[in-house]
Amino acid sequence: xxxxxxxxxxxxxxxxxxxxxxxxxxxxxxxxxxxxxxxxxxxxxxxxxxxxxxxxxxxxxxxxxxxxxxxxxxxxxxxxxxxxxxxxxxxxxxxxxxxxxxxxxxxxxxxxxxxxxxxxxxxxxxxxxxxxxxxxxxxxxxxxxxxxxxxxxxxxxxxxxxxxxxxxxxxxxxxxxxxxxxxxxxxxxxxxxxxxxxxxxxxxxxxxxxxxxxxxxxxxxxxxxxxxxxxxxxxxxxxxxxxxxxxxxxxxxxxxxxxxxxxxxxxxxxxxxxxxxxxxxxxxxxxxxxxxxxxxxxxxxxxxxxxxxxxxxxxxxxxxxxxxxxx
Amino acid sequence: xxxxxxxxxxxxxxxxxxxxxxxxxxxxxxxxxxxxxxxxxxxxxxxxxxxxxxxxxxxxxxxxxxxxxxxxxxxxxxxxxxxxxxxxxxxxxxxxxxxxxxxxxxxxxxxxxxxxxxxxxxxxxxxxxxxxxxxxxxxxxxxxxxxxxxxxxxxxxxxxxxxxxxxxxxxxxxxxxxxxxxxxxxxxxxxxxxxxxxxxxxxxxxxxxxxxxxxxxxxxxxxxxxxxxxxxxxxxxxxxxxxxxxxxxxxxxxxxxxxxxxxxxxxxxxxxxx
Numbered sequence: 263x264x265x266x267x268x269x270x271x272x273x274x275x276x277x278x279x280x281x282x283x284x285x286x287x288x289x290x291x292x293x294x295x296x297x298x299x300x301x302x303x304x305x306x307x308x309x310x311x312x313x314x315x316x317x318x319x320x321x322x323x324x325x326x327x328x329x330x331x332x333x334x335x336x337x338x339x340x341x342x343x344x345x346x347x348x349x350x351x352x353x354x355x356x357x358x359x360x361x362x363x364x365x366x367x368x369x370x371x372x373x374x375x376x377x378x379x380x381x382x383x384x385x386x387x388x389x390x391x392x393x394x395x396x397x398x399x400x401x402x403x404x405x406x407x408x409x410x411x412x413x414x415x416x417x418x419x420x421x422x423x424x425x426x427x428x429x430x431x432x433x434x435x436x437x438x439x440x441x442x443x444x445x446x447x448x449x450x451x452x453x454x455x456x457x458x459x460x461x462x463x464x465x466x467x468x469x470x471x472x473x474x475x476x477x478x479x480x481x482x483x484x485x486x487x488x489x490x491x492x493x494x495x496x497x498x499x500x501x502x503x504x505x506x507x508x509x510x511x512x513x514x515x516x517x518x519x520x521x522x523x524x525x526x527x528x529x530x531x532x533x534x535x536x537x538x539x540x541x542x543x544x545x546x547x548x549x550x551x552x553x554x555x556x557x558x559x560x561x562x563x564x565x566x567x568x569x570x571x572x573x574x575x576x577x578x579x580x581x582x583x584x585x586x587x588x589x
Numbered sequence: 590x591x592x593x594x595x596x597x598x599x600x601x602x603x604x605x606x607x608x609x610x611x612x613x614x615x616x617x618x619x620x621x622x623x624x625x626x627x628x629x630x631x632x633x634x635x636x637x638x639x640x641x642x643x644x645x646x647x648x649x650x651x652x653x654x655x656x657x658x659x660x661x662x663x664x665x666x667x668x669x670x671x672x673x674x675x676x677x678x679x680x681x682x683x684x685x686x687x688x689x690x691x692x693x694x695x696x697x698x699x700x701x702x703x704x705x706x707x708x709x710x711x712x713x714x715x716x717x718x719x720x721x722x723x724x725x726x727x728x729x730x731x732x733x734x735x736x737x738x739x740x741x742x743x744x745x746x747x748x749x750x751x752x753x754x755x756x757x758x759x760x761x762x763x764x765x766x767x768x769x770x771x772x773x774x775x776x777x778x779x780x781x782x783x784x785x786x787x788x789x790x791x792x793x794x795x796x797x798x799x800x801x802x803x804x805x806x807x808x809x810x811x812x813x814x815x816x817x818x819x820x821x822x823x824x825x826x827x828x829x830x831x832x833x834x835x836x837x838x839x840x841x842x843x844x845x846x847x848x849x850x851x852x853x854x855x856x857x858x859x860x861x862x863x
Contacts, residue, residue, distance in 0.1 A: 430783075432803030434816050438829045442783040442802045449753055450788050453760040469740075469749060470783040470802075477753050491740050491749040491780070500804070501742065515745045516661050525660065527746050574757045578718070580750040581711030584656040586680070 263509040267329045270318055274537070277311045315537035322486070325509035327518050331465045331488045332428075335540040337547070339366060339381030339424040342464065345547035346554070347372050347379060353410065359439060362403035363394045364427070365475070367410045369419065372554060378414035380407050380475055381424030384465070398431040399471060401444035407475050408444075408451045420458040420558055423475045428493060430471030445474040452477035453574060456566030460557045462550055463487045463528065464539075467517075479573050480557050483519045483528040484546070486538050490517035527580060605629055621838045630795045630838055632775055635684045635701040638734055642842045643688035643697070652685040652719050657712045659743075666743035673705050681712040682737065685720050691846040693730070693853065696723040700736040702776070707737035709781055710744040714751025717785055721758035721769065730768040730853040732845060735786045738804065739779025752784035759788050768852035770845060773798050773823065773832070791848055793834045794823040795841075800832075 264270065284304050291297040322330065330336070343350050347370035354361045367380035382399065385391035407423075414421045430441055452459060452475070461478035467489030483489060494511035498504050501511070522528040532549045535542035561569055601614035607629035617624075621641055622631040633641065639648050657680075659667045674680060682704040688697055698720035700707040709717070717733065724731035740748040762769045771789035776799035783802060786792075794800065801821035819825040826832045836844045 430802070434820065437802055437821065438825070440787070440829065440831045442779075443787040443831060445783040446752075446756060446785070446787040449756040449784065450760055450763075453757050454764075470752065470780055473749055473752055474783075477756075489746055489749075491745055492742050497742050514661070514663050515742070517746065522746055525747060527750055574760070577750060577753040577757050580754055581715055581747055582658040582660040582744070583711050583715050584658050585654045586656050587654075 263506075264326060264329060267326070267333045270326070274311055274315060277307060277314075281307050281311070312536070315541070319486075319536055319538065323509075324488075324512040324516070324518055325494070327486055328466075328488050328494060328508070328512050330486045330538055333538070333540060334386060336465055337539050337543045338386075339383045339426055339464065341543060342424060342462075342547055342550060343370065343379055343381070345544060346551055347377070350379065354406070355409075356402040356406040357409060358402065358405050360402045362400050362406060364397050364399040364431070365403035365407055367407060372422070372558070375420070375558065376417070377420045377422050377558075378410050379422050379424070380410055381464075382427040382471075382475070384426060395431060397427045397466075398429055399427065399474075400431045400433075400436045401439040401441050404430075404441075404444035404448040404474055408448050411448075411451045411455060414457055415455050418457060420460070420562070421452075421455065421478075422554060423459070423461045423478065425461060425463040425467050425472045425476050425489075426465035426487075427468045427471040428466050429468040429496075430474065442470075445470050448474045449477050454570070455573075456570045458558060458561030458564075458569055459573065460554060460561075462532070462554075463489050463519075468493060477573065477577065479561050479569060479576065480530075481528045482530050482532050482550070482553050482557075483522055484532045484539060485519055485534045487519060488512075488517040489519075489522050489528070490515050525582075606631060623838050628796065628837075630775065630797060632702055632736070634703060635679070635699040638699050638774075639684075639686075639688065639697075641838065642732075642845060643690055643695075644692065647689040648686050648697075649688070650684065650686045651723070652716050653680065655681070655712045655715055657681055657710060657744075660711075660747060661743065661745050663743040663745070669705065669743075677701065677704050679704050681716070682707045682709070683713040683716040685716045685723075687723070687727075687729075690732075690842070690849055693846070693849050693857070694727075695729050695849060696720050696727065696731045697733070698731075699734045700774075700781075702736040702738075702774075705741065707735075707781075708739060708741035708748075709737060709751050710741035710748050711751065713737075713741070714748070714754050717751075717755045718758040721755070721762050721767075721785070724767040724769065725761050725765045728767070728856050728859065730770065730849045730856070731762060732770045732772065732849070733785065733789070734772045734774055735777040735781055736774045737778060737781040738776065739781055749780065752780050755785035756788065759785050763790075766855065768849065770848055770852075772841070772845070773800055775799050776801075778802070778804060787831075790852060792832050793836045793841075793844065794826065794832050796823060796835050796837060798823045800826050 350370035353368040382397040384397040385394040459478040463483040494508040497511040498507035539546035605624040608627035773794035
C-alpha cells in the first residue's frame with residue numbers, strides 16, 4: 263500500500279530533473295547540429311514523461327486516488343478563487359463564537375457577476391495547516407458558511423462552493439459547540455436558498471464535513487477527487503479494527519469520481535490535466551470556469567422557486583431501495 | 590399492534606447493564622426497562638417504544654415494503670444484512686407508521702439499534718424522508734425516535750446523501766408548518782445526529798443517552814485527547830445548549846402529547862385539504 267503519491271511520481275520527478283539539465287545544455291550549445299540533436303532528445307524525454315503520466319494516471323487504483331486527492335501540491339480552494347474570480351473579499355466572522363480558517367468565503371466577481379464563494383481551505387506550510395486545522399471545520403466554520411449563504415440570498419447572488427476536507431473537526435470543543443447541529447443547519451440553509459448553487463469537489467469530499475456545504479443544484483467532481491461517507495482509514499478501523507487496511511476500505515467504499523457519477527450522486531466529472539490538477543492548475547481552473555459559466559447561465563434562467571425545487575428533487579431521488587412484493 | 594413480544598416468564602431475572610443489580614424480569618419490563626435502583630434507561634426495541642408512547646392499538650405500519658439493495662457489492666454486507674433480518678424480524682433499522690397520541694394523529698419513525706446499529710443506508714433514509722413527507726401531506730406532527738450509530742458505511746456515498754435527503758424533508762416540514770419532534774435515545778450518533786436529528790423543532794433525549802458526532806474509535810484515531818467524564822452524554826449536550834430537555838421514560842408520552850397538542854394545534858382546527 264503506497265503511503266504517498268510521490269512513490270509513483272518518483273520516475274517523473276527524476277525525468278524532469280534530467281529534462282531540466284538537458285535544456286540548459288541545449289541553450290549553451292553553440293553548434294547548431296549538435297543543438298538540434300539535443301533538442302530532439304529533450305522532446306523525446308518529454309514524450310516519454312507524458313506517456314508515463316498518461317498511462318499511470320489512467321489506471322490509478324482507489325487508494326491512489328485518495329492519495330492524489332490529498333496531495334499537497336494539488337490546487338486548493340483559494341488557488342481556484344484566485345484563478346477564477348476577481349475582487350474576492352474574504353469575510354471571516356461567524357458573528358457567534360470565533361473565526362474558523364478551515365472554511366473561507368466571501369463575495370467575488372465571476373466574469374463580472376457578483377457571486378458568494380465558500381470553500382474548505384487546506385494549508386501548505388506547517389503554520390498554515392495548524393491555522394486551518396487541516397481543513398477540518400469546527401461549528402464556527404459552518405455557521406460562517408450559513409451566514410454567507412443567507413447574505414447571498416438577500417442580495418440575489420449565486421452561491422459557489424468548493425469541497426476539500428478530510429472530515430469535520432471531531433474534537434471536544436466542536437462537540438460542545440454543536441458540530442452536528444452546525445452541519446445539519448448548513449445543509450438546511452442551502453435547501454432554503456432560491457439563488458443558484460453550484461458545488462465543485464476539488465480534493466477530499468470527507469463525509470458530513472463535505473456534504474455540509476455541498477447541497478447544490480449541480481455538483482461537479484474533479485476526476486481525481488474522492489467523495490466518501492467515511493475516510494477509508496476510519497472505515498477500516500470500524501469494520502476490521504485495522505486502520506492500516508485503508509486501501510482495502512477505499513476499494514470497498516467506491517469513493518472515486520466515476521463511482522459517484524455512476525450512482526448519480528454527482529452530475530459531471532471534470533477531467534484533469536494528465537498527471538493531475540497540480541501539473542497544470544490553470545488548465546484545471548479553465549475546466550471549472552466553463553462548467554461554472556454554463557451552470558450559472560442554466561440556473562440563472564430558472565425561477566427562484568424552480569431552483570429551490572430542483573435542488574430538493576435532486577437529493578430526494580438519491581438512494582437505492584428495492585420493494586418487496588408481498589408485505 | 591401487528592407485532593408483540595412474549596412477556597418474560599415470572600421467575601426470570603435480568604441484570605442492570607449499569608449498576609449490575611439483579612432485577613425481576615417482569616418488574617423490569619413493567620418499569621419500562623428502567624432500573625429501579627440506578628435509573629438506567631436500557632435500550633428499547635422499536636415495538637416497546639411504540640407501546641410505551643402511543644395510544645393502544647393505534648399504530649399502523651407504513652412503508653414496510655422497502656428493502657435494502659447492495660449497490661456497492663460491499664464485502665459481507667449482504668450476509669450481515671440477511672443475518673440482521675433473521676435475528677430481529679425487521680427488514681431494516683427504521684420502522685415507519687402512523688399512530689395516535691392522546692387522540693391526535695401523528696406520523697412516526699422509530700429506529701431500532703438492534704438492526705445493524707440502527708445505521709442509516711438508503712432504506713432508513715427513504716423511510717425517515719417519507720415519515721416527514723407524510724406529516725406534510727396529511728397535515729400531522731412528526732415524531733422521530735433516533736437510535737443510530739450513524740450512516741451505513743456499506744452503502745458508501747449513497748448513505749452520506751441520505752443526510753441531505755432527510756434534511757430536505759425537514760425543510761419541507763418547516764416551510765409547511767408541520768411540527769417535527771426528535772427524541773434522542775441511546776445512542777444517537779454521527780451522520781444521523783448531523784442531519785435530520787439536530788434540526789427538529791424540539792429535541793428531547795432520554796437520560797444518559799450517548800450522543801455525539803465522532804464515535805470513540807474515530808476520535809481515538811483522530812487523536813482527540815482527554816475528554817470530560819460526561820462527554821457525549823445527553824447531560825453534556827443539555828449543558829451545551831444542544832438539547833431542549835431530558836425526559837425520563839415514564840414522562841415521555843405526556844411530554845410528547847403536550848408538545849404535539851400545542852405545536853400542532855393549528856393543524857387540528859384547519860380545514861381539511863384535498
